Amino acid sequence: MSQNSQTIAATLSALDGWPLLQGPRVRLRGPREEDAEAFFALFGDPRVMRYWSRPPLTERTEAEQLLTRCRDEFAARTALEWIIADENDTAIGSCKLFRLSPPHRRAELGYALHPDHWGRGVAREATTLALDWAFCHLGLHRCDAGIDPDNQASRALLHRLGFVTEGRQRESFFVGDQVTDSELLGLLASDWRGGR
Known part of the structure; x- marks a missing residue:
């Protein structure tokens, strides 16, 4: 492993909890048990799940399982899924760095926001916090996104953040019986720093 990838692995290992990232209107924090209801409202909403690779949640226990998975992935340092919280510390969304690969200094970005908060720049603020941390603190070289x-x-948001569409995977995932393509986007650390 290169020195940079060792630094990323060491930084991830040294985390004793989710990094708390504070913006003007939202903060990214670790998930809590009491976030289950908000997670169910988020991932159970057909508007949110319209373009996801799975159908909406139908039971609150599924949201509890998602929160458990967040904690397990954090413990294994394979993903960091933050809660997007408003000024009252209420969960309104999720922002995730997953498929973390220290040897290749890359990760994938994912996010979801409750429709009550769409169109206000909240998703951009939250993803900016995560990308700043990923590139400037963790030391990633590249971040990918698939939509x-x-x-x-989502494409418009990613392009505003500096992501570039790099290709398309044909018929890459199913939601029920419906198959759909994936648009692949990428952002380099040099692009992020140059665009700031």
């Missing part, structure tokens, strides 16, 4: 090609709002 349903019909998700124009």
Whole structure:
């Protein structure tokens, strides 16, 4: 492993909890048990899940399982899924760095925001916090994102953040019996720092 990838692995290992990232309107924090209801409202909403690779949640226990998975992935240092919390510390969304690969100094970005908060720049603020941490603190070289090609709002957000569309995977995932493509986007640390 290169020195940079060792530094990333060491930084991840040294975390004693989720990094708390504070923005003007939102903060990214670790998940809590009391976030289960908000997670169910988020990932059970068909508007949120329209372009995801799984159908909406139908039971609150599924949200509890998602929160358990967040904690397990953090413990294994394979992903960091933050809660996007508003000024009252209420969970309104999720922002995630996953498929963390210290040897290749890369990760993938994912996010979801409750529709009550769409169109206000909240997702941009939250993803900016996560990307700043990923590139400037963790030392990643690259961050990827994959979206349903019909998700124009997500593409617009990623392009505003500096991501570049790099390709398309045909028929790459199923939601029920429906198969869809994936649009692949990438952002380099040099692009992020140059665009700041």
